[in-house]
Amino acid sequence: MKINSVLELGNLIKQRRHELNITQADAAEICNVGKRFFSELENGKETIQFDKALYVAKMMGIDLFAENRK
Template identity: 45%
Template sequence: MTEKRILKNKAATAADIGVAIRKKRKEDGLTLADAAALCGVGYRFMSDLENGKATAQVGKVLQVLTALGLDVYIESRSWPNE
């Protein structure tokens, strides 16, 4: 039985998302070109995304995350004065 490794990273910026995507791609042994093809996006988009381009289309970002097996969760956080 193989154990599923859980990666949990807080993403506050586009760069944080890019780092997580690059890390997962490399762990999976994929080149940038292979990952782009697997995710159904262009090489340039994948490169820009991994490099933290803030204007990347949200729909395509979610498409890449899903294809690489990364999930997105939205959680409420408490404010400092609560």
């Protein structure tokens, strides 16, 4: 899946959280981030901390890749 925005990343994380059948509060605790941060990430806040967003994705079992366009 190609991610073009923070909102798309947030939706992917939200989808994964639903697959795991856990609440935002539980996911935030598992990822060791605040519930507010987790909510803002899922809702696509554009000023989200990128390093924390990458960490949350990793903790939720999502691998992100980057590649050069052809």
